[in-house]
Amino acid sequence: MLIELKGLVIRTATFTESDKILTLLTAEHGKIAVGAKGARSIKSRVRSATELYSYGSYVLYKKGNYYWLRESELIENFFALRTDLEKMALAAYVCEVVDDSSMENMPEGDLLKLTLNTLYIISKGTKPLSLIKGAFEMRLAAQLGFMPNLSSCAVCGSDCISTACLEIMNGRIVCARCCEKISNRPDDKATSRGDYDALADILCQTTHICFLSPGALAAMRYTISCSPERLFAFTLEADELKVFADTAERFLLNQLERNFKTLDFYKSIL
């Protein structure tokens, strides 16, 4: 039986001298491992659509427990990713995170869309890579179910916050006023002990606290709530961008509880 679908090549591995194994991310079936005979040969008809970061249309057949590639047609190869080391390194990180986060035999339409949009904006070169990376990380975390509560203070409940610290592990923010209370605790007799205890509880449970400037907090709120098409349609001043990007990375990595070799490489070349 033949299966026809569109997919993005998020990983490739050498199988034999002429064959390789692709990992395709698809909307309908999630992540699929596909054997591609002859794909490493220069003369192969399927070569262009089986390169890493290629998005294409694929006809597969199943033999035993494995899918094999019969035909393919390239739709987009994000060529600019292959000509710039920083772009290529960021694309490799995006694909490794997506590979780690995606499921087999589960619809992954939203994840495929996020990945394609991210690779497209990286290749286009119109936005700072740190902005793209941070927006991707926050959005992915939210899509995976790690939606942080950035709307109100976890201690006093105030929803009128422009500066805050983010408690990374639990995805909660504490307003500047409550942060100040804890730091002034020995002298401040006017504040109720209940407030102190709740805040101390949050701050002492973890050392994973990030201080967010107004622009960084606004950007984090935007990236988890905007329409998918508008994910990268914002700007930040350089110092705000650094806070946003550092926080987004820490937040995602903490939720996924792992590090990525491709991220280490990306950072090593900046």
Ligand SMILES: [Zn+2]
């Ligand atoms: Zn508060």
